[in-house]
Amino acid sequence: MRGEHLITVANNRVKFKLNIRRNLTILQGNSATGKTTLLELIDQFDQLGPDSGVSVVCDAPCHVLSGRNWKRNLKEISSSIVFIDEDSAFMRSHEFAHAARESDNYYVLVARESLPQLPYSVDEIYGLKNTNRATTKYPVYSRIYTSTYRIYGEQSFSGQRPELVIVEDSNSGYEFFSALCLKSGIPCVSAKGKSNIYSTILASNATSFLVIADGAAFGPEMEAVYALTRLKNIELFLPESFEWLVLSSGLFNDTEMREMLEHPADFIDSERFFSWESFFTDALIQKTKDTYLAYRKKELNREYLKERAASAIEATLPSLGFNAS
Template sequence: MQIKLTISRNLTILQGNSATGKTTLIELIAAYDELGEDSGAFVNCAAPCKVLAGRNWMHDLAAIENSIVFVDEDNAFMRTYEFAHAARHSSNYYVLVARESLPQLPYSVDEIYGLRNTNRSTTKYPVYSRTYASTYRVYGDASFDGSRPDVVVVEDSNSGFEFFNALCKRSGIPCISAGGKSNVYNAVLERQESNVLVIADGAAFGPEMELLTSLQRFKNIQLFLPESFEWLVLQSGLFNDKQTRDMLANPAAYIESESFFSWEQFFTHELIEKTQGTYLAYDKSKLSSAYLDDHVSKKIEGRLPQLGL
């Protein structure tokens, strides 16, 4: 059995049906960590790979640094705030096998994967069958055709909301703040409108996706999930220096998980640092009027997809 995973962020979620290799992956990593090649398994990774399990998980985790830590879904501690706190204050990356959402952890929409078997044996009665398990993104990229939404629901009530609320006012579209990512589901459910555009920070919105997308059976819900509003500003072209371009092209090379548990935190830090002492000085809690000036606003709008605003 061969499984290939690419780890870009400090939180990766593995989902999928039974018999796709999730538990086997955990078992093989544990065996290799204890016995090396004598285990019959081989792990090819630039960082040490560890498995965290059992009642002594907190003690064991304290001794693990700069590693990729795998946790299977039968470990109840994975769903606790104690684990979230310990993970947040460590230097490790985590791969969590979890079919249910983990609301205490800010994982990205882009880092929720499923495992599927891609065995291509054409032999009718194979003596040995080698199974290759590959990953796929559970929530793929959204596409927009410019259709006008009936209402826009924005995750937060801070700078991002102020910017999109200003765009909506120009078009006469109601724009409401959900007041936090965990409130988006109820905010959409309570609206009478059928065509809803949801705007949220994709970098930490992963736990809300399963519940929110369940509403698509009843409403036409479009999801615009950039990394964060700060990411939108940084990639708008307002900052065209090489360091910013390189960072946006490969964020994983710049972001230390020990300092920034979510990429949204990193992009906020970068925007504040880049604009400090300038007319674009950024404050997450209240948007400077400079961002609503025609020149700046058009720069940001120019990088948006066709949202119908």
């Protein structure tokens, strides 16, 4: 399954609109914002169709998965958008993560707590917002229009020089940013995994940090790390992945590449790629195969540290403070 899918769910009291663009979408937020109501309406329509009094409009089937027979039921669902409520304990299991990875569905998960077994994007964590468009004259018959908003919006950067740069892993991305930091005289360390970023920040005596991680799979860590930004001077640079940065640098400026970067959901098969991070890695490997820029995830090709490639990649970066005095 691939592409973006607009879902409209409505009855005579409420109307929801959601745009689903990846295989893993998280719905969070306060109580009484409509998350449970949304799933109840979808389930009613799934069971009774138009007789339910509910309308579900989408170019893909929508289902609610729940109960102890979830594994059996999931095997019968294909190329669909599957909704799961937070009271379904199986959603937090590695067994579910494996089943979701092996399927060709998209999943919308209602979860206030993080789901560390799933590689979801920081850009696909949403809340629901309600807009009452009725006049105050007839409040009883008011209709509530509910849409989504991103919990973590666009990041801004001060351009100030950080005391310490923390990179998620120790692979090619770390090698590139480590070289960039060395040139700028800024200490750079690897957290050796996204789940270690929080503890790496706490263990440091630095007063200002730049954290660089793959946003495409950083969702489970975001709440804890974001909370630290209220206590410490931390800027978060969360591109899709290092490979996405390389592909976006203009080193491969052809029509197909531009279309893929502008509309990645249309190119990423959820059955083959469980996260966009793995897709961009594969795309870069295939694009550079048998060329002087042949990409390796584990060890950075030295060509990417030479002037032409390094300058192109660096030009795509926001003002992260590498050149600040």
